[in-house]
Amino acid sequence: VTLDPDTANARLLLARDRCGATWTRIQQDLPPKSQRFHPSCCVLGSRGFSKGRHRWEVALGDRGAWAIGVARESVRRTGWVALVPHEGIWALGLFGNRYRVFTSPATSLPAPGKSSRIQVSLDYGRGQVAFYLPGEKNPIFTFQNAGFGGERIFPFFWV
Numbered sequence: 001v002t003l004d005p006d007t008a009n010a011r012l013l014l015a016r017d018r019c020g021a022t023w024t025r026i027q028q029d030l031p032p033k034s035q036r037f038h039p040s041c042c043v044l045g046s047r048g049f050s051k052g053r054h055r056w057e058v059a060l061g062d063r064g065a066w067a068i069g070v071a072r073e074s075v076r077r078t079g080w081v082a083l084v085p086h087e088g089i090w091a092l093g094l095f096g097n098r099y100r101v102f103t104s105p106a107t108s109l110p111a112p113g114k115s116s117r118i119q120v121s122l123d124y125g126r127g128q129v130a131f132y133l134p135g136e137k138n139p140i141f142t143f144q145n146a147g148f149g150g151e152r153i154f155p156f157f158w159v
Contacts, residue, residue, distance in 0.1 A: 001056050001155045004046040007077070009037045012159055018046070020059070023159045040081040045155030048073055054122045056155060057134065060094070060115070067093030067102065070122055070129050071156035072148065081158075089156055090129040090143045092118070101141045109140065122153060 003018045010027045014020070021043055030036070037043065058068050067083055069091030076087065083091045083102040091102045094111060101107040112133075119132040121139075130142040 001045040001058070002047070003157070004035070004044050004154075006033050006035045007037060008043040009039070009041045011041050012043055014043070020061075021157060021159050022061075035077060037077050037081065039079075040158065042081060042156065042158050044071060044157075048152030048154045049122060049124055050150070050152045051124050053124070055119060057117050057119045058157075059117055065093065065095050067091045067100075067156075067158035068118060068120060069102075069131075069156050070120065070153045073152040073154060075156075083158065085143065085146060088151075090146055091156060091158070092131045092141055093158070099140060103143075107141070120155065124148065124153065 003014055003021060005014055005018065008014055010030045011024055012021045013024050023041055060066055069089060072088035075089060083089045084104045086104065093100045097111050099109040099111050101109065115133050117134050119134060121130040121132065127146040127148060128142055128144060129146055130139040132139050
């Protein structure tokens with residue numbers, strides 16, 4: 001997944017190849033853009049999907065807390081972003097030693113050891129977003145009947 005620099009919060013440093021992001025204490029001096037997340041430390045992938053099946057793998061690094069998933073193109077970018085489906089975000093995160101599925105209310109699941117990678121699977125037509133550990137057949141969690149509303153859906157990252 002290539003990250004979209006126009007959506008990246010000013011505290012996220014994107015890798016030169018735009019395939020990774022790192023949080024920093026220092027806010028970059030970036031031009032204001034309506035697409036940019038502020039103050040939430042989020043970024044979207046540059047390619048959106050409006051049909052078909054798509055799958056990508058995310059390398060998580062060693063940061064203790066993160067969230068990944070998908071977001072509607074119209075997701076709110078200003079103010080604190082709520083990582084919940086009714087706000088247009090379907091996400092899974094890691095906090096401490098537990099996965100957090102951003103349902104409403106949130107669902108907490110045990111994390112079976114620290115994985116350095118998670119696969120995200122989007123089936124636009126079926127309205128499904130699933131999260132897998134690499135090599136596993138059964139998902140960690142699957143959002144069913146996601147209401148994409150005909151919008152493009154983008155890979156989503158909270159760092």
